[in-house]
Amino acid sequence: MKALISDFGGVLTTPLGNSFAAWQRESGIGLADLGTAMAAATERHGEHPLFVLEKGEIAQEEFLRRLDAELDDDLSIDGMLDVYFEHLERNHEMIGFMADLRARGLRMALLTNNVREWEPRWRPLLPEIDDIFEVVVDSAFVGVRKPEPEIYALTVERLGGGLEPVDCIFVDDIEVNCETARQLGMTAVMFETTEQARAEIDSALAQ
Numbered sequence: 001m002k003a004l005i006s007d008f009g010g011v012l013t014t015p016l017g018n019s020f021a022a023w024q025r026e027s028g029i030g031l032a033d034l035g036t037a038m039a040a041a042t043e044r045h046g047e048h049p050l051f052v053l054e055k056g057e058i059a060q061e062e063f064l065r066r067l068d069a070e071l072d073d074d075l076s077i078d079g080m081l082d083v084y085f086e087h088l089e090r091n092h093e094m095i096g097f098m099a100d101l102r103a104r105g106l107r108m109a110l111l112t113n114n115v116r117e118w119e120p121r122w123r124p125l126l127p128e129i130d131d132i133f134e135v136v137v138d139s140a141f142v143g144v145r146k147p148e149p150e151i152y153a154l155t156v157e158r159l160g161g162g163l164e165p166v167d168c169i170f171v172d173d174i175e176v177n178c179e180t181a182r183q184l185g186m187t188a189v190m191f192e193t194t195e196q197a198r199a200e201i202d203s204a205l206a207q
């Protein structure tokens with residue numbers, strides 16, 4: 001293994017579920033309500049609002065407008081992002097582990113499904129980003145998102161050096177993203193806990 005491609009949210013941060021739970025408590029909007037609104041917006045516009053947001057095809061404002069339009073009148077999505085990011089914290093151990101891997105000579109890339117307007121919120125959580133990762137691929141700026149194979153290929157290509165997918169370990173907390181990585185020949189580690197992910201990465205590196 002010559003390279004590692006890491007996800008950001010849920011791998012280098014505390015679990016995203018913590019942020020959603022906090023938002024649910026503060027907004028009174030349950031995950032089921034949110035899911036129903038997402039499904040209704042998908043039906044109305046012919047595309048999943050989060051997917052097009054993460055590909056930079058719509059602005060955050062339009063995303064929030066589409067969801068708000070599907071929620072009951074007494075519920076509002078306003079303030080969702082503030083609460084979400086307020087409860088998102090660094091996974092210090094995992095970030096330290098990534099820094100060690102870079103120091104050991106592994107080629108390192110960050111591959112994130114993200115949102116253009118969120119960059120000023122998530123990047124400050126990882127001030128050492130450019131010291132650890134040679135390549136940062138953000139879906140919102142490249143117009144494709146995980147699990148589309150093109151974004152994995154783009155990441156490997158940007159790492160350069162004749163690397164192939166088979167040389168890469170891929171770490172993500174979403175199974176469907178890991179599935180594509182495996183189909184492309186990468187060794188995928190489905191992040192569940194820091195301890196488990198570290199052990200699986202170490203074992204892939206020892207092969």
Ligand SMILES: [Mg+2]
Pocket residue numbers: 007008009010011172173174
């Ligand atoms: Mg994630």
